[in-house]
Structures are given as C-alpha cells and as structure tokens.
Amino acid sequence: MPAILEVENLVKKYGDFEAVKGISFNVQEGEVFGLLGPNGAGKTQTISMLTGVVTPTSGTARIGGYDLRTQMSKVKEINGLVPQDLALYPTLSARANLSFFGRIYGLRGKQLKERVDDVLHVVALTERADQAVDKYSGGMKRRVNIAAGLVHQPRLLFLDEPTVGVDPQSRNQIFESVQRLNRERGMSVVYTSHYMEEVELLCNRVAIVDQGKIIALDTIKNLTSLLGGGVIYIGLAMMDENTLAELAALPAVKEVVLVPPPASPPAPEGSAPKGTLAPAAPTPLLKIVAEHNQTAVVNVIDYLNKKNLTLTSLEILQPNLESVFLHLTGKKLRE
Amino acid sequence: MKALSITLKDLQLLLRDRGSLFQYFILPLIFILVFSGALSSIGSTTKDTRLALAVVDLDGGAGAQALLAGIDAAGGVRPELYEQANAETMLNENNLGRILYILPEFSQDLSEGRPATVRLVTHPDSSAQQNESVLLVVQGVASDITLESQILASLRQMGDMQAGNPQAQEAFSTERLVAQANSQFERSRTEPLVVVKQTIPAKAGEAEETPALGQAVISGITVLFVFLAAQTAAASIHEEKKVGSFRRLMAAPLSRPAMLAGKLLPAFLTALVQIVVIFAFGSLGLRLMGATPVPLENAPVGIALVSILIALCASALGILIAAIARTEGQIGGMSMLVLWGMGLLGGCIAPAFLLDRYLGPLPKIVPHYWANRAFDDLLIRGLGIQDVALELGVLLGFTILFFVIGVWRFDFE
Numbered sequence: 090m091p092a093i094l095e096v097e098n099l100v101k102k103y104g105d106f107e108a109v110k111g112i113s114f115n116v117q118e119g120e121v122f123g124l125l126g127p128n129g130a131g132k133t134q135t136i137s138m139l140t141g142v143v144t145p146t147s148g149t150a151r152i153g154g155y156d157l158r159t160q161m162s163k164v165k166e167i168n169g170l171v172p173q174d175l176a177l178y179p180t181l182s183a184r185a186n187l188s189f190f191g192r193i194y195g196l197r198g199k200q201l202k203e204r205v206d207d208v209l210h211v212v213a214l215t216e217r218a219d220q221a222v223d224k225y226s227g228g229m230k231r232r233v234n235i236a237a238g239l240v241h242q243p244r245l246l247f248l249d250e251p252t253v254g255v256d257p258q259s260r261n262q263i264f265e266s267v268q269r270l271n272r273e274r275g276m277s278v279v280y281t282s283h284y285m286e287e288v289e290l291l292c293n294r295v296a297i298v299d300q301g302k303i304i305a306l307d308t309i310k311n312l313t314s315l316l317g318g319g320v321i322y323i324g325l326a327m328m329d330e331n332t333l334a335e336l337a338a339l340p341a342v343k344e345v346v347l348v349p350p351p352a353s354p355p356a357p358e359g360s361a362p363k364g365t366l367a368p369a370a371p372t373p374l375l376k377i378v379a380e381h382n383q384t385a386v387v388n389v390i391d392y393l394n395k396k397n398l399t400l401t402s403l404e405i406l407q408p409n410l411e412s413v414f415l416h417l418t419g420k421k422l423r424e
Numbered sequence: 425m426k427a428l429s430i431t432l433k434d435l436q437l438l439l440r441d442r443g444s445l446f447q448y449f450i451l452p453l454i455f456i457l458v459f460s461g462a463l464s465s466i467g468s469t470t471k472d473t474r475l476a477l478a479v480v481d482l483d484g485g486a487g488a489q490a491l492l493a494g495i496d497a498a499g500g501v502r503p504e505l506y507e508q509a510n511a512e513t514m515l516n517e518n519n520l521g522r523i524l525y526i527l528p529e530f531s532q533d534l535s536e537g538r539p540a541t542v543r544l545v546t547h548p549d550s551s552a553q554q555n556e557s558v559l560l561v562v563q564g565v566a567s568d569i570t571l572e573s574q575i576l577a578s579l580r581q582m583g584d585m586q587a588g589n590p591q592a593q594e595a596f597s598t599e600r601l602v603a604q605a606n607s608q609f610e611r612s613r614t615e616p617l618v619v620v621k622q623t624i625p626a627k628a629g630e631a632e633e634t635p636a637l638g639q640a641v642i643s644g645i646t647v648l649f650v651f652l653a654a655q656t657a658a659a660s661i662h663e664e665k666k667v668g669s670f671r672r673l674m675a676a677p678l679s680r681p682a683m684l685a686g687k688l689l690p691a692f693l694t695a696l697v698q699i700v701v702i703f704a705f706g707s708l709g710l711r712l713m714g715a716t717p718v719p720l721e722n723a724p725v726g727i728a729l730v731s732i733l734i735a736l737c738a739s740a741l742g743i744l745i746a747a748i749a750r751t752e753g754q755i756g757g758m759s760m761l762v763l764w765g766m767g768l769l770g771g772c773i774a775p776a777f778l779l780d781r782y783l784g785p786l787p788k789i790v791p792h793y794w795a796n797r798a799f800d801d802l803l804i805r806g807l808g809i810q811d812v813a814l815e816l817g818v819l820l821g822f823t824i825l826f827f828v829i830g831v832w833r834f835d836f837e
Contacts, residue, residue: 140675143837162677170675174668178433180440185433192429193676237672 092151093118093167093245093277094139099148101134108134110301111148116245116279121271123292124281125410127420131301132281133173136247139279140170153244166194169243171235173250179223183214183233186222187240194241208236211266228259235266245277246270252287260287267291285410295410299418309410316408316416317343319382323389324402325373332398336377339392341384348374348419372401378416382407426678430686431693434660438694444656448694449701452649456705459641459773474502477558478511478523485531487540487569492526494565500805501561521550522558534569537577542566560805642706642718643799647792648764648772649702650695650738655759657691657742662755680836688739695735703727723802726809730798733816737791737823743830766790771797791822 094116101109109131116122124132137143139150141161149156155163177186187205196204209215212232217225222233235251248267252260268291270276282288288295289309296306305312318341325332337345379385382405393400406412415421438444477495481488495503506514506523514520525543533540544562546555664670664687673683706718720727745762749755767773769783770792787793798815801807 137671142671142674165675165677168675170672172668172671174671176668176672178437178669179667180437181433185436189429189433190672190676193426193673193678195426195677 091118092116093120094122094150094152094279096135096139096150097148099135099138099150100146101131101138101143102146108301109138109145112296112298112301112303113148114296114303114306116277118244118277119271119275120294121267121278121280121292123288123295124279124298125283125285125288125295125414126281126298127283130283130298132298133249134301135298136170136249136279136281140168140247141165142170166241167244169238169241169246171238171246171248171251173253175230175234177222177230177233177237180221182219182221183209183225183236184218186233187236190237191240196241204240204242208239211239211270212236213262213266226256226259228255228262231255231259231263232266235263239270242274243276245279248278248280250281250283252282252284264290285414289410297410297414297417299414299420304417305413312410312413313408316378316406316412317381318379318385319408320406320412320416321377321379321382321386321389322348322402322404322406323375323377323393323400325375325393326399326401328373328375328398332396333375335396336375336389336392339385339388341379341381341388342377343380344378346376346378348376374402376416426676427682427686427689430673430683431689434687434690435693437660438690447656448649448653448698452645452698452702453705453709455645455649456641456702459645474500475554475558476521477501477503478506478514478520479503479526480506480508480511480523481526482508482528483526483530487531487534488526490569491530491542491565494568495561498561498565498806501558515545515547518547518549520547522546522555524558524562534573537573557805560807560811564806642702642710643796643803644772646699646702646706647734647770647795647799648767650698650734651741651767651792652759652763653691653695653698654738654742654745655755655763656694657687657739658745658749658755658758659752660691661687661743661746662749662752666752674836684743684831684834688743691739691742692735695738696731699731699735718803719806720803722806723808726802726812727799729809729816730795730802730812730819733819733823734791734795737795737819737826740823740826740830741791743834744826747830747833747835766792769793770795791819794818794822 092115094114096112096114098111098113099109100107100111112131112135114122124135126132134143138145139152139157141157141164145157149158151157152164153167155167157164178189181189184205187208188201191201191204206215209218212235214229214232214236217229222230225233231251231254235248238246238248251267252263255263264287267278267280271278278291280288280291292309294306294308295312296303297312298304305315333345333347336342377385377389386403386405390400406415411421438448479492481492492503492505495501503524506520511520511523515523523545525545527541527543530540530542542562544555544559661670664673703718703720707720708717711717745755745758749758769787770790771787772792794815798812798819801812801815802809
C-alpha cells in the first residue's frame with residue numbers, strides 16, 4: 090500500500106530548545122499509526138508541524154504526495170486535525186460548530202448539511218445536535234471535537250490525545266468511532282497518546298517518542314517481543330559480584346541488568362542538620378528480562394532463598410508497550 | 425468567503441454574550457446620561473458660556489448689524505461691542521483674546537456688491553483652537569451674507585430685465601432660474617463678498633470660557649466605547665488561541681490574512697453598529713427626553729466617514745493588543761491602562777479644551793483626540809467634510825500603523 094504520510098527528519102527548535110529532534114516515519118494508506126510517549130515528548134509538536142499549525146525548523150514531509158513546505162494548502166485539504174484541547178465554541182450548538190468548521194473547508198449548502206449530519210451520526214450525537222456545547226458532558230464535548238475534524242472527510246486524520254479527561258463509556262465510543270472510520274471509510278489515522286492501552290487497541294504500528302526523538306518504531310507485536318516473556322524488577326538488601334551472572338544463567342531468564350539508583354538532589358546548602366547520619370546507600374535494583382515471566386519468578390525466588398539473599402521489592406511487568414517504554418528509557422510513560 | 429464564515433461565527437458568538445452586548449450598547453448610553461447630566465449642571469447656570477468676541481464696529485451700518493446678528497445667532501460665539509481704544513488696550517494687556525474689526529464702508533460695499541472686509545486680530549497668547557472656532561463662525565456668517573446678497577442682486581437683475589421686456593416671459597423658466605441660482609451659489613463660494621482677514625496668532629495657551637459642554641458628551645463617549653471594543657476584539661482572538669480553535673483554523677486551508685480579516689471584520693461591524701446605536705440615542709433619545717439632540721443632519725457623509733475610520737482604527741488596535749498581550753490578564757490590563765488612558769488623554773471623558781492647558785500638544789498622540797476633534801467639528805462647530813480632512817488622514821494613519829504593527833507582531837503559532 091502507498092504511504093499517505095512520509096516524514097523526513099523533521100526538526101522544531103524554539104531558540105536553543107529542540108522540541109523535535111529529527112523525526113522520520115511513514116504511515117501507509119488505511120493504517121492507524123500510533124505516536125506513544127509521555128507528556129512533553131514532542132508528539133503534539135510533530136502533529137502541529139504536519140498539520141501546518143507551526144512551521145518546521147528543518148526537514149519536511151509528504152502528505153498524499155504533496156510537499157509540506159511547498160504545497161501546504163493541498164496538504165491541509167487532505168488533513169483533519171482533532172487537537173488535544175476542546176477546540177470548540179461552547180455557546181454554539183454542536184451543529185453550529187460543525188457547520189462553521191465545514192464552511193472553513195469550503196463546504197456549502199446541501200453538501201455541508203449532509204456532512205454535518207453524517208459526522209453527528211458517526212459520533213452518536215444526532216439527537217442532541219442543537220444543544221449548546223457547554224451543556225454537554227466532557228465525553229460528549231470530546232466527541233464533537235472529533236466530529237469537527239471529520240466534517241470535511243479528510244484522508245488522513247490526526248488525533249492528538251483525544252481521550253484526555255473522558256469517562257470510560259465515552260472513551261469506548263471514541264475508540265469505536267476511530268475503528269469504524271478506518272475500517273469502513275479507509276481513513277488513515279495518526280493517533281497520539283500516552284495511554285499505551287489505547288495505542289495497543291487501535292494501532293497497527295507504533296512509534297515510541299521520548300525527548301523529541303523516536304526511540305522505537307514497529308508493530309506492537311515486534312515491540313513487545315523485545316521483552317520476551319516480560320520483565321521482573323527485584324530489589325535486594327545486598328548482593329555480591331556473582332549474583333548478576335548466576336541470575337542470568339537461571340532457566341527462563343534472558344537478561345539481567347543492574348538498574349542505576351535514581352540520583353537524589355543534594356540537600357540545600359546549610360539546610361542539613363548537624364550531627365545527623367548520611368542516608369543509607371540505596372539497595373541494588375535488578376531488571377530481569379524473562380523468556381517466561383512465571384517460570385523466571387519461581388527460579389529467581391528459589392535462587393535467592395538458597396543464597397540467603399533478602400528480597401526488598403518485587404515487580405512483575407507483563408510484556409506490553411508500557412514495559413517496553415520502561416525498558417527503553419528507564420522511565421514510566423506517565424512520569 | 426471563508427473569512428466571512430469567521431465573521432458570521434463571531435457575530436453569532438457576540439449575540440450570545442450578554443456581557444459584551446451590555447458593554448457595547450448599553451453602557452455607553454448610561455455614560456451619556458450620567459455625563460450629560462453632570463455637564464449640563466455645569467452649563468445650566470444663567471451665565472452665557474459662549475465664547476466671547478470683542479467687536480469694534482467702525483461701520484455702524486445695516487450690513488454690520490446683519491453680520492453681528494448672524495454671529496450671535498450662529499451659536500458658540502457671543503459678540504460684544506467695544507470702543508476701539510478700549511478694546512485695543514485690553515487686547516494689549518491680554519484681557520481680550522481677540523477683536524473683530526468691521527471696517528468702515530462695510531455696509532455700503534456690501535450693498536453695492538463690492539467685497540467688504542472684516543479683520544480678526546488675535547492676541548499672540550490666545551488659544552489657537554478658540555481663534556479657529558471664532559474664525560470659522562465668522563466665515564460661515566460671512567458666506568451666508570455673501571450668498572444672500574448675490575441671490576438678491578440676481579433676482580433684482582431678473583426683475584429689472586422682465587420689467588424692461590414684459591413679453592420675454594419664457595426667458596424666466598424654472599430651468600433658467602435654477603441655473604442662475606446655482607451660478608450664484610458657485611460665485612458666492614469662489615468670490616466671497618465678505619472677506620475675513622486674520623492676524624495669525626503666535627502661540628496658543630489662553631483659556632477662556634467653555635464652549636457648549638453638553639454637546640461634547642456624545643462624541644466623547646462614542647469614541648471612548650468604540651475604542652474600548654478593541655479589548656473585546658483582542659479577547660476574542662485570545663480566546664480562540666486559549667481553547668485551541670485557533671490551531672484548528674491554522675490547520676484549515678485558510679490563509680493568514682483571511683483569518684485576520686475574519687477576526688477584524690466582526691469587530692469593525694460591531695463598532696459601526698455601536699456608533700449607530702449611540703448616535704440614534706443622541707439624536708432621537710435625547711430629543712424625546714427634552715435634551716438638545718446631536719445634530720446629525722449637519723454633515724451626514726462626514727460623520728459616516730469618521731465613523732468608518734474610527735471603527736477601522738479600533739479594530740486594528742484590537743489586532744495590535746492581541747499581538748502584544750500574551751495572557752487574558754494582560755489584555756485586561758492593557759484595556760484599563762491604554763484604552764481608558766487614551767480616552768482620557770484624547771478628550772473622551774474630560775473635554776479636550778480643559779486638558780489643553782495642562783497637557784499642551786500631548787493629546788495629539790492618541791487617535792481618540794483626532795476622532796473627537798473630527799466629531800466636534802462636524803457635530804458642534806457645523807463644519808463640513810473638507811474641514812476634517814486632517815483628522816481623517818491622521819485616523820487613517822493610526823489605523824495603518826496599528827494594523828501593520830499588529831500583523832507584524834502577531835504570533836500565529
């Protein structure tokens with residue numbers, strides 16, 4: 090299938106700060122592509138550049154075959170944007186909001202009315218279409234927000250964190266809408282989120298973004314296979330130089346890494362009370378990548394008991410995008 | 425067309441915003457009622473507050489009397505007869521700001537169709553603004569006298585011709601009479617019978633009695649509130665940015681100029697409607713309330729032109745504020761400091777002539793001053809559109825300046 094979006098080394102700088110550091114990826118026609126990363130990773134900046142909201146510092150992209158830098162008006166006709174904010178006029182009705190955004194895309198008369206009715210149906214708001222948006226629940230507002238990005242029937246829809254602050258029921262309706270648009274109308278979607286469950290549910294392929302860079306890009310299956318059967322974090326009261334190698338040699342264990350302790354900031358000058366003891370050194374934390382989580386846990390506990398090593402903490406992570414992100418960056422997605 | 429969609433949407437939003445509607449259309453009327461009441465109390469003393477004009481009548485004929493009666497009736501200026509020596513002594517001692525001399529043989533020259541001269545001599549320290557007002561009133565009356573004399577002379581000439589040839593009835597058709605009258609109007613304009621000469625004052629600064637205070641209220645409040653609407657225009661742009669709809673507009677196939685035009689146009693239209701509402705109240709409302717109405721009929725085209733320029737200038741100022749202010753608080757702060765400050769400086773709240781003596785030429789740096797001056801010239805001084813060309817030009821200049829800086833500094837991202 091041809092690529093509807095080809096991004097080449099896109100960079101956005103604000104003075105010395107580099108918000109996006111040379112991102113490249115492709116999205117195939119009819120694909121739902123995820124951009125997963127914590128807040129501030131550069132996802133929104135990337136989308137903003139691809140939709141013409143901000144100008145890239147360098148790099149470019151082709152959308153539907155049109156160059157982002159030289160054919161922006163063509164690109165804008167192909168794109169649909171659902172921003173993270175509720176970009177609506179609260180005192181106007183859903184229908185008035187959608188009609189306005191339709192007119193901005195050049196729709197008029199009967200065609201405009203049909204499109205507005207259609208997207209109201211897609212987001213299941215036909216019955217309350219004439220009510221002012223500020224009377225809606227948070228989830229309903231989110232759905233109107235999505236409808237406003239659909240009214241001109243874009244080929245490529247950018248959904249920027251569309252479920253922030255949404256109740257579970259509305260969240261499910263949003264997922265269903267996205268899946269239907271993709272399945273029934275062949276709409277390509279770029280979906281950004283810091284909720285890995287959403288990305289896992291909706292997306293064919295995912296780019297994991299952190300600090301303005303893509304740190305992994307693949308199908309969800311391939312990304313989670315990086316972790317084998319899962320990851321186990323164990324804290325030990327003490328350990329010797331053989332412990333790492335012996336743990337790594339256990340059946341069902343793929344890899345063992347000593348996780349560096351988090352740096353603690355120094356106490357402000359003069360604030361440390363005199364005569365107190367320095368804090369104890371943190372106990373060792375080990376990351377064990379398992380081929381099979383359950384077997385590995387049993388073997389590790391058995392080994393620790395035999396060696397009389399005291400376990401201070403234990404965390405078992407199933408192989409998913411959250412644990413992949415943690416594995417790749419040492420941080421949690423929602424930190 | 426897309427810009428118009430933004431405009432229509434903004435007007436829809438405005439119609440649902442009771443607070444803004446109150447600020448646009450009701451608050452100015454409340455201000456007018458309060459201020460005109462307060463100023464009326466200043467002007468309601470038995471004292472004649474018209475500008476005093478010392479007159480030395482060296483002619484003493486019927487023409488001079490007609491001229492004095494005309495000045496007295498024109499309003500705004502009160503002619504007072506003085507002996508020549510006495511008047512000149514007082515002028516030298518700066519106890520009089522100006523003297524109008526009606527030169528000998530003024531009436532005779534007038535009656536015989538020869539140019540007759542009056543001379544306005546002003547003290548170097550007298551107020552330039554007041555001198556200008558007096559001069560304009562005298563010129564207006566002189567123009568009327570010229571026209572009247574020439575029409576009478578023309579009719580007399582026609583009467584003589586008809587008396588000399590009673591059979592030539594058809595020669596005095598309606599068309600011919602109208603053509604003759606038009607010719608007289610033109611001649612009275614290009615060849616004035618009464619010539620007003622003035623000694624140009626060296627500097628301004630004298631303060632005299634105040635001209636009709638109450639009449640200044642409507643134009644001042646109109647200018648103040650139309651410019652205050654710049655805050656609403658700026659707030660509307662800021663709100664679009666805050667809720668994110670601005671991003672959505674930026675992502676749409678809509679050029680940046682079209683987007684700005686779409687935001688500018690509702691502010692402009694609202695300002696125009698605001699002016700219409702305030703002037704309608706000033707004309708009809710005040711008349712119904714038994715107060716002196718605003719004489720809109722004096723120069724409707726000029727008033728319309730000034731209104732359009734003020735509305736444009738205020739809208740461009742809104743763009744500028746939106747470009748400079750980063751937060752809602754900054755927009756509010758700017759409105760308090762800049763818009764109310766400009767309004768005060770420009771003579772919207774306290775009449776300009778009161779500020780003149782303390783601030784000198786400083787008020788000229790704000791568009792409000794020029795807008796007020798234009799409205800005052802048209803509504804109070806009874807001048808025509810050609811007399812406010814400077815004010816219109818300056819307002820246009822401010823509009824272009826605000827718009828260019830606003831667009832230059834506007835952060836679309």
